[in-house]
Amino acid sequence: MTQVAKTDVDYLAAAAEMVRTSQKITVMAHLNPDADAIGSTLGLTLGLRSLGKQVTPLLSDRVPEYALFLKGAGEIGSELPPDLEIDLIVCLDSAGIDRVGRIYDEDPDRFLRHPILNIDHHRTNPLFGTAYWVDAAASSTSEMVFRLLRELEAPIDVDAANALLFGIVGDTGSFQNGATTPGSLITAGELLKLSADSQGIAYHLFERKRFAAARLWGQMIAGIELDAARGIVFCFMTQRMLLESGATADETEGVAEYLRGVEEAEVVMLLKEDPDATVRVSMRSRPTVDVSAIASALGGGGHRQAAGCTLPGPMGEARRLLVEAFDALAIR
Known part of the structure; x- marks a missing residue:
């Protein structure tokens, strides 16, 4: 060096x-x-x-x-x-x-x-x-x-x-x-x-979307879950959603930013299922929460308010790992 x-x-x-x-x-x-x-x-x-x-x-x-x-x-x-x-x-x-x-x-x-x-x-x-x-x-x-x-x-x-x-x-x-x-x-x-x-x-x-992408966003937002105790909103994108909507995984860009406006949430965790069943995670947060610490602990990286990582599937296991890291780091 x-x-x-x-x-x-x-x-x-x-x-x-x-x-x-x-x-x-x-x-x-x-x-x-x-x-x-x-x-x-x-x-x-x-x-x-x-x-x-x-x-x-x-x-x-x-x-x-x-x-x-x-x-x-x-x-x-x-x-x-x-x-x-x-x-x-x-x-x-x-x-x-x-x-x-x-x-x-x-x-x-x-x-x-x-x-x-x-x-x-x-x-x-x-x-x-x-x-x-x-x-x-x-x-x-x-x-x-x-x-x-x-x-x-x-x-x-x-x-x-x-x-x-x-x-x-x-x-x-x-x-x-x-x-x-x-x-x-x-x-x-x-x-x-x-x-x-x-x-x-x-x-x-931030604005342009195909009709298929709008359908995908609708499916994803309809399925969001709130972990009120931790202040986390979880959002999921599955391969089945892509098939049903006709959209691509790229067209989820912006969903996490949109959900950051949810009043009860300090953190948004967007989990996207890849064809090989691995899960790509995008995290966004309010200024009080450092999501880069979570991402780094799980092999990823990023910034204080925007970070990501890739985890083994299925979705439930990826979510468990995220919550485990969140708790271990005493984020709140």
Whole structure:
């Protein structure tokens, strides 16, 4: 591990120098990508290409439907070609190298053969890589990528601006959650000056739904359960619900945020059943509850008010593990 600097400004400068001296760059982010993972990956890719870099963007899981309006999102790859020449791997928004997912799991030794620059805003990041720039005070990795591109004096066109604003708006919940900072608002303002489409981004992130998705939301919300003693609302998505509604698992994006408004709940736990019966968990909370502690205890990660993990099924067992971790950590 090379500790490259002592201050945030120095970490940024060192990260910029590492990128500046590399030509063939592979950019990737965490599995089950959210808006920030997608926005930071795409924004950095477009920005570095404007400098003449050869950039390959990769995500282990496909880009969700709601993000495909972003120019270039559909071109993000999902396989690391065995013959791809790499000067530098930039790992974004990943609180651990294993969070990259399948691309890393299939050939972890390959990652040892290349320099890795770790750029992230998760406070649980273990500072992996050849060098790292981790800023837990940043709203999002997309905000950090904007600062990096400015440091590199890279042109930021409207497509890159849209991608970065998409990531910031996603991680701040449209500037309504605890990730919202003066820096995030200033950066958003700069991106708006570059003609980023804030209304279009908000529509695709929070409003646009297919009829099938609306049916799925109805099924899920109809089945919510309240654990009043613990202040937890549980919500479930099963494979049968997907079959009956015709929706996809990606289209559950936003359900947990919606349920965070339930007056009796301090925590929302959304459990989504995968085809192999494993359960993906998304947690949201009020400012008084740190759900990242629960996620970390169960092998996941995230932020104080937004975190997640993957658990063995069935649903009942996953719920038991969540409650057990909640109680063991004396969350309330």
